[in-house]
Amino acid sequence: MTFTLHVDGARWRAHTGRVLAGTPGLVPVVKGNGYGFGCGLLAAEAARLGVDVVAVGQADEIGAVRSAYAGDVLVLTPLDPRVPSTAPAGSDDTVIWTVATMGGLKAAAGRRVVVELLTSMLRFGFSDAELAAVAEQLPAARVEGYAVHLPLAGDPRARAAEVDSAIAKLAGAGLTQTSRRTTLWVSHLTEAELADASARHRGLDLRARIGTRLWLEDPAAVQARAAVLAVHPVRRGQRYGYWQRRATRSGHLVVAGAGTSHGIALTAPTPAVGLGQRVKTAGTGGLEALGQALSPFRVAGRRRWFAEPPHMQVSMIWLPEGVGAPSVGSELDVDVRMTTATFDRVVVSA
Numbered sequence: 001m002t003f004t005l006h007v008d009g010a011r012w013r014a015h016t017g018r019v020l021a022g023t024p025g026l027v028p029v030v031k032g033n034g035y036g037f038g039c040g041l042l043a044a045e046a047a048r049l050g051v052d053v054v055a056v057g058q059a060d061e062i063g064a065v066r067s068a069y070a071g072d073v074l075v076l077t078p079l080d081p082r083v084p085s086t087a088p089a090g091s092d093d094t095v096i097w098t099v100a101t102m103g104g105l106k107a108a109a110g111r112r113v114v115v116e117l118l119t120s121m122l123r124f125g126f127s128d129a130e131l132a133a134v135a136e137q138l139p140a141a142r143v144e145g146y147a148v149h150l151p152l153a154g155d156p157r158a159r160a161a162e163v164d165s166a167i168a169k170l171a172g173a174g175l176t177q178t179s180r181r182t183t184l185w186v187s188h189l190t191e192a193e194l195a196d197a198s199a200r201h202r203g204l205d206l207r208a209r210i211g212t213r214l215w216l217e218d219p220a221a222v223q224a225r226a227a228v229l230a231v232h233p234v235r236r237g238q239r240y241g242y243w244q245r246r247a248t249r250s251g252h253l254v255v256a257g258a259g260t261s262h263g264i265a266l267t268a269p270t271p272a273v274g275l276g277q278r279v280k281t282a283g284t285g286g287l288e289a290l291g292q293a294l295s296p297f298r299v300a301g302r303r304r305w306f307a308e309p310p311h312m313q314v315s316m317i318w319l320p321e322g323v324g325a326p327s328v329g330s331e332l333d334v335d336v337r338m339t340t341a342t343f344d345r346v347v348v349s350a
């Protein structure tokens with residue numbers, strides 16, 4: 001329990017509340033490491049936000065959200081009978097399956113499905129040529145709408161054009177009717193792009209699947225901290241660590257409670273979306289030339305060098321003479337990427 005994510009609850013919830021208010025049809029994405037917070041905590045937040053559906057990445061994550069969230073769950077990775085791990089376990093009717101292949105569509109007979117169209121992402125989806133065959137199969141399916149997953153980069157006009165072209169293709173294949181509203185599940189459209197798309201297509205209900213922008217956009221709402229477990233004075237020339245390196249000058253070794261199992265990498269991670277701007281990478285001079293790496297741990301406001309590569313649950317950090325050593329039991333701020341960090345606990349302040 002030495003690596004902790006501290007969440008300023010009021011601030012974090014003010015942000016998620018703003019995203020909810022600005023995004024009609026919001027579908028919170030709860031997957032992977034739960035964006036650092038954990039899937040259970042995010043599922044509880046989704047329940048608090050009052051949304052009617054959340055999205056998980058994979059079928060085996062349904063259980064992780066279930067204990068905290070009772071609404072519908074959309075699975076983003078397409079169901080494909082060639083990939084047994086994508087197959088549904090049980091017959092829970094609150095689950096909506098994504099399908100992106102004919103095999104998947106057939107295997108999902110009797111289940112609620114979202115039909116994904118291939119975009120310039122080239123990740124998952126039916127090609128244009130396959131849409132006619134999808135239309136033939138539809139009477140057997142319970143279609144909850146269509147989906148497009150857009151790239152993050154690119155000109156907003158190209159993104160808008162991709163949404164328009166998806167809608168035109170659906171109409172061309174006879175998958176939409178002007179007399180009926182159509183639900184389009186989208187990823188990575190901004191609030192302005194969502195509003196524009198709704199205005200251009202009056203018969204469309206947009207469902208925006210959002211993870212990063214919902215959970216992580218306010219950098220000041222979260223801070224990772226590692227407990228200081230030990231501090232040792234070191235003389236110039238003294239050996240230390242697994243590799244018995246010699247100290248090139250005197251200073252302190254700080255043993256901090258976060259290591260590789262928490263996602264602490266040898267190379268300082270790229271700052272998380274939002275966490276980033278506070279990070280001013282210190283000069284990469286002498287120590288790097290000696291094969292050392294700048295750590296994500298901060299002491300006295302600056303990131304410090306690893307004394308050696310991080311261990312499983314601790315890291316040894318080098319503090320040069322003249323920098324006040326932290327006390328055992330205090331916590332160091334750590335600049336981590338939230339989507340690769342694994343915390344021992346998450347503390348949400350009221």
Ligand SMILES: *Cc1c(COP(=O)(O)O)cnc(C)c1O
Pocket residue numbers: 029031076149186187188209210211212213
């Ligand atoms: C993960 C995922 C999202 C959410 O992505 P963020 O960048 O975290 O908002 C949306 N759509 C799909 C299909 C995804 O796999």
